[in-house]
Amino acid sequence: MTHDPLIQFRSAAERVMAQALGKLGVESGQIAFDDPPEGMGDLAFPCFALSKSLRRGPAQIAQELAAAGKTPEIASVKAAGPYVNFTFDDKLLTKATLEAVLRNGAAYGSHPRSGKRVLLEHTSANPTDRLHVGRGRNPIIGDTLARALRMSGCDVDTQYYLDDMGRQAAMRLMAERHGKTYQWAAGLVEAERQDPEAVERRAELDAIVKGAERGDTALIAELQAICKKVMEENISPVLRLISAEPDTYVSESKFVVDGSVGRAVDGLRASGKCGEDDGALFIDLAPFGVSGRTSRFFLTRGDGTSLYPARDVAYHVWKNGQCDRAINILGEDHKTESRGVEVALRALGQENVPDVLFYSFVSLPEGKMSARKGRVVYLDDLVEEAIDLAKEEVAKRRPELGEERRADIAKAVGVAAVRYNIVRTQPEKQMVFKWEEALNFEGNSAPFIQYAHARACSILAKAGNIPSNYNPSLLAHEMELRLVRRLAAFPSLIAKCARDMTPHLLASYAFLLASDFNQFYRDCPVLVAEGDARGARLALVQASRLALRSALNVLAIEPLEEM
RNA sequence: GCCCGAGUGGGGUAGCUUGGACAUCCUAGAAGCCUGCGGAGCUUCAGACCUGGGUUCGAAUCCCAGCUCGGGCGCCA
Numbered sequence: 001m002t003h004d005p006l007i008q009f010r011s012a013a014e015r016v017m018a019q020a021l022g023k024l025g026v027e028s029g030q031i032a033f034d035d036p037p038e039g040m041g042d043l044a045f046p047c048f049a050l051s052k053s054l055r056r057g058p059a060q061i062a063q064e065l066a067a068a069g070k071t072p073e074i075a076s077v078k079a080a081g082p083y084v085n086f087t088f089d090d091k092l093l094t095k096a097t098l099e100a101v102l103r104n105g106a107a108y109g110s111h112p113r114s115g116k117r118v119l120l121e122h123t124s125a126n127p128t129d130r131l132h133v134g135r136g137r138n139p140i141i142g143d144t145l146a147r148a149l150r151m152s153g154c155d156v157d158t159q160y161y162l163d164d165m166g167r168q169a170a171m172r173l174m175a176e177r178h179g180k181t182y183q184w185a186a187g188l189v190e191a192e193r194q195d196p197e198a199v200e201r202r203a204e205l206d207a208i209v210k211g212a213e214r215g216d217t218a219l220i221a222e223l224q225a226i227c228k229k230v231m232e233e234n235i236s237p238v239l240r241l242i243s244a245e246p247d248t249y250v251s252e253s254k255f256v257v258d259g260s261v262g263r264a265v266d267g268l269r270a271s272g273k274c275g276e277d278d279g280a281l282f283i284d285l286a287p288f289g290v291s292g293r294t295s296r297f298f299l300t301r302g303d304g305t306s307l308y309p310a311r312d313v314a315y316h317v318w319k320n321g322q323c324d325r326a327i328n329i330l331g332e333d334h335k336t337e338s339r340g341v342e343v344a345l346r347a348l349g350q351e352n353v354p355d356v357l358f359y360s361f362v363s364l365p366e367g368k369m370s371a372r373k374g375r376v377v378y379l380d381d382l383v384e385e386a387i388d389l390a391k392e393e394v395a396k397r398r399p400e401l402g403e404e405r406r407a408d409i410a411k412a413v414g415v416a417a418v419r420y421n422i423v424r425t426q427p428e429k430q431m432v433f434k435w436e437e438a439l440n441f442e443g444n445s446a447p448f449i450q451y452a453h454a455r456a457c458s459i460l461a462k463a464g465n466i467p468s469n470y471n472p473s474l475l476a477h478e479m480e481l482r483l484v485r486r487l488a489a490f491p492s493l494i495a496k497c498a499r500d501m502t503p504h505l506l507a508s509y510a511f512l513l514a515s516d517f518n519q520f521y522r523d524c525p526v527l528v529a530e531g532d533a534r535g536a537r538l539a540l541v542q543a544s545r546l547a548l549r550s551a552l553n554v555l556a557i558e559p560l561e562e563m
Numbered sequence: 564g565c566c567c568g569a570g571u572g573g574g575g576u577a578g579c580u581u582g583g584a585c586a587u588c589c590u591a592g593a594a595g596c597c598u599g600c601g602g603a604g605c606u607u608c609a610g611a612c613c614u615g616g617g618u619u620c621g622a623a624u625c626c627c628a629g630c631u632c633g634g635g636c637g638c639c640a
Contacts, residue, residue: 037584046583048621058583058620081584126640166640280638291566292636301638308640332634335567360569360633368633393603413603425576428568430633437575437590441603444576444589451603459600500580508577508588515588518604527600541600563603 003104003111004491005096012073013043013086020068020084024061026050033086041078041085042485048082058082090481094472097488101543108550109490114153119323120146121354122246123239124161126168127230128182131238133422133433134362134369135331136379140422141359142329143244144503147554149327152498157323160246161315164220164227164253166308170208173226174201213256213305220253227251238380242415243556255314261306264314264348265299273347278302288343290336297340309337313344316354320345326354327501331361332428357501359427365434377433379418387414389439390447394563412558413447419556420446424507444511449552450560452514456545457561459526459538466542467535474536479520483540486516487547494554510551517544 014031021028036044047058047065054061059082066079075089101108122142125135146158163169171185178184188201211219231249239245255261265281268274274281279302286295299310319326330338335358342353363369369376390413394406401409421438425431441447460466475484490509497505526537549559 032581034583040584044584048583051620083584163640168640277638282638289566290636293565294636295566296638298638303638305638307638312640332568334635334640336635337640339567358568358634363633397601397603429576430569432575434574440590442590443603445603447603451601455601455604462600504577511588521600522605525599529600562601 003100003108004495005093005100005488006492008096009073009088009093010043012071016068016071016074016077016086017045017065017084020065023068024050024054024064026054034083036080036083036085040080040083041076041087043086045084045086046082047084090476090484091473093488094475094481094484097484098472098539098543100491101487101546102539104546106546106549106553108547109494109554110151110550111153111491111495113155116154116325117323118146118149118154118156118325118327119159119319120149120156120327120329121159121161121319122146122329123235123244124163125235126163126166127227127235128168128172129371130234131379132369132371133377133379133382136238136382137359137362137422137427137431138329138331139239139244139246140242140419141357141427141503142246143242144419144423144506144555145327145329145357145497145501147556148494148497148503148506151494151550151554154325154498157248158246159248159250162227162231162249162251163308164223164251165209165212165256165311166252167205167209169223169227170205170212172230173208173223174205176226210303210305212253215256217257220257224251224253238383241380241383242419244419250315252311252315255311255318256306260314260318261311264317264344265306265310267348268299268310268313268344271347271349273343274299279304283340283343283347285336285340285343288339290339297336297343299344309340309344312337312341313348316341316345317348317350319354320350320352324352326352328354328356330356330358332358333361334358355501357427360430362431362433365432382438383415383418385414385435386417386439387411390414390417390441393441398563409560409563412560413441413450413563416446416450416552416555416557417441420449420507423503423555424511426502426504446555446557447563449510449514449548450557450563452517453545453548453552453559454561454563455521456517456541456548459541460545462527463538463541466538470536470539471532472536474533475540477520477524479516479523480537480540483516483520483544486513487543490547490551506551506554510548510555510557513544513548513551517548520544 017031018028033043034046047061050061051058062079062082062084065084066077068077073089073092074086076087078085120142123139125131146156149156171189172182175182175185188198189205212223236245269281274283280298281300282296282298284295285297297309298307300306338356345353364375366375387410390410394410398406418438493505493509497503524537526541529537552559
């Protein structure tokens, strides 16, 4: 059974259209409908393309097509200039939509399980420092997309690829061994100092890195332990705070230890697609559109030890063994690396390559974020700030609530404001972080949507029982019909977001739904409505509440019942 | 230098894949609404497709060039 109320209406329009086209002697393959402007119906069929073969003006063709027959689902078919516009029957649409929402409850928008396995990798920041807002875009985009995929019917595993093999992990370990900070290690290693200590430490670091890459299990265990500690201290807490913790942490070292990095390297060497420079294995990416000072994608060093790309390839081979679709959320600095992995996977005969969603970095008004220059906003600080601000607002608005309840509300509002503010923008757009925008609680913001939900809850609480029988044809006000159409659009939106990897559309949908609900609320009194209108409106409020709840869930925003 | 993205009202942003009907919405600004279900609300006004070519009956959308901003161009990750 489908959960999308619009399907029967769209296919009815397609049938009508196919018949009309048949009468004009036109082969109807795929019928592509457009969205007409507000107030001009539900589906539009543009006639420009037919103009040439029929040797008539598109407006005239539209006239002829509009004379087509009707079905119960289609209330009107009208020519409007070069378009044929279809309008769905309000009563049937309202009935089908409310039934679909009320039957599915807060799971409305979900599709039946398809059994398709999706492995979505997100965040994967090196275990060194806290996440700053720039990188913080990653878990929020990734987690939202994962939720949309689950709703679209996929089985999803979200993974954090934990780099415990690189120089940064090694520096952490070295610092730990000497009882010093990471900054101490970074300072010694990165500076060009020639003093004996720096030279010695660089040698030690080199020994750690290469030892691990050769598969020294005791050393790897040490690295894993330190990385785990760093994750627990710096990164996992904020991921939990924003409800974006991945299902699984996957250690890079795993692929060295189990030999799959070695197999990947051997396979690539055998593929004949690689070059060698002084013993170092590489793939030339020049034929694949990568260009610059060098286009070499190095897999190993001259001494045979593996480099990050080789381990990344091994990880992706493993991924392909356990999913039907792999999705990576990556910063735009990984574009070339990602291209290299894709080329390598193909060279190994892998048919699946990951779908990659790149996001641009968030900068500050003063410029690029840089921890070293002290010019950085950390994600956990931002969330704390948002919670504090929300606390003040709640104290002002709801002084009668107990302190604990107010704190819970403030947390839900603060986290939501941050998540929403980040996910609402298309990932590939650059963002300049501004406190006043991130902490905006009005207009296009999470609290606005949460408020609409709380308002719906409040109406329902006052109403008492919601009658199970209601007459959908009583919902005829312009705002009621607009709200019904918005509700109806949700399941297909979920499918689109999951397919096209467009989580930002979920944010704008939730906002539009809340807006439509507010306008309905203004124009259509519910509790004081006369006779049967009250019951019908209550059903619409209930459906709105459930759909808002579902839309907020996919954004990982807590649907507060009061605030 | 070469390669990859992005440029939409004062600020931000949707639409771009698949070219079409008055370019979406938020914010800041101006003016209003409220003895009604929670004002984190609602209404009205004003304001934008980087520039120049091209393709087309038609371009924010496709193509080319330029400019601006991000990113990449390590035997780092």
